[in-house]
Amino acid sequence: MxxxxxxxxxxxxxxxxxxxxxxxxxxxxxxxxxxxxxxxxxxxxxxxxxxxxxxxxxxxxxxxxxxxxxxxxxxxxxxxxxxxxxxxxxxxxxxxxxxxxxxxxxxxxxxxxxxxxxxxxxxxxxxxxxxxxxxxxxxxxxxxxxxxxxxISCEVVNKDYGTVYGDRTKENYIEELIMTGQVNINECIFLKYMLSRRRYRFEWAWQKQKGIDKVKEWIDSNCYYFEGDWSEVYEDIINHFYDLALLDKIQYTSEGNVKLYGFKPQYVKELTLFYNKNSEIIENECEKQNVIPF
Structure with a gap:
């Protein structure tokens, strides 16, 4: 069955x-x-x-x-x-x-x-x-x-950031997500953008276009492209990363809506270590959506 x-x-x-x-x-x-x-x-x-x-x-x-x-x-x-x-x-x-x-x-x-x-x-x-x-x-x-x-206590205190996380954390979680295909090519490009610019906070709500413009500027300068509408792709990536428990909601509007997401510090470290050891894996995925400039 x-x-x-x-x-x-x-x-x-x-x-x-x-x-x-x-x-x-x-x-x-x-x-x-x-x-x-x-x-x-x-x-x-x-x-x-x-x-x-x-x-x-x-x-x-x-x-x-x-x-x-x-x-x-x-x-x-x-x-x-x-x-x-x-x-x-x-x-x-x-x-x-x-x-x-x-x-x-x-x-x-x-x-x-x-x-x-x-x-x-x-x-x-x-x-x-x-x-x-x-x-x-x-x-x-x-x-x-x-x-x-x-x-088992599910709270993890990160002393460097002074943050308490209530969700369960996993070792080698970033590697597992990448190697099992749970992140797509657009998301691999986004991960490379994060590492390159060292940007781990992402605008939302009325500031969302600001976040989109920052990603677009980097992608254009590196001759990559997103498959799909920019706004929809940005929303899909942030929503998927949040669903995968990679992000925290760190700032809210006066109405109580999220206006800023943050990549969890423990996963920033994991992502950096993974890229330093296996950069070719992310690079190869990104190259599939590379534009040759003329």
């Missing part, structure tokens, strides 16, 4: 043991947070691949959390799933009350299963296996893993 796991990358520390269990039960899985369960080619069209994978899947598992609801790709994946009339099973990976939110996104009226409740996990895994002993063993591993995650 083929299973598509819709989730936010920020939650994979909770989900990984669940993915291992599905594999042990013989499922074929699409899970974008791991290279070996991800069919997205480096620099390929992310959403085109997602559409194909959902169409070819027997079951869609939606790993419900605050990050999930804030994720544009997750919402798109749900829309594609319903368009193909797929079986969608929502699973709570946070101990919050999502009943009202479920009415807006999910069509099923089933009680929301929780990854923290043993009977719920057994019920979910039993959808994919008729072997009770194996299901029971996998359930114990999942419950143990998620309980350990609850005990």
């Amino acid at each position: 083929k299973v598509f796991v819709s989730h936010s990358n920020s939650d994979n520390i909770i989900i990984n043991e669940f993915i291992k269990a599905l594999e042990r039960l013989g499922c074929e899985i699409f899970y974008s947070s791991k290279a070996y369960t991800n069919s997205i080619d480096f620099g390929g069209n992310f959403y085109k691949t997602i559409k194909k994978e959902i169409e070819n899947s027997d079951y869609i598992l939606a790993m419900v959390s605050e990050n999930f609801y804030n994720s544009i790709p997750c919402q798109i994946e749900m829309g594609i799933s319903y368009a193909f009339d797929k079986k969608v099973k929502p699973i709570a990976i946070e101990n919050n009350d999502y009943r009202n939110l479920l009415k807006g996104i999910f069509t099923a009226n089933d009680r929301l299963a929780s990854i923290y409740v043993e009977d719920d996990v057994i019920g979910i895994l039993s959808l994919f296996s008729n072997e009770p002993l194996k299901v029971s063993a996998c359930t114990k591993d999942i419950i143990s893993s998620v309980n350990n995650c609850k005990e």
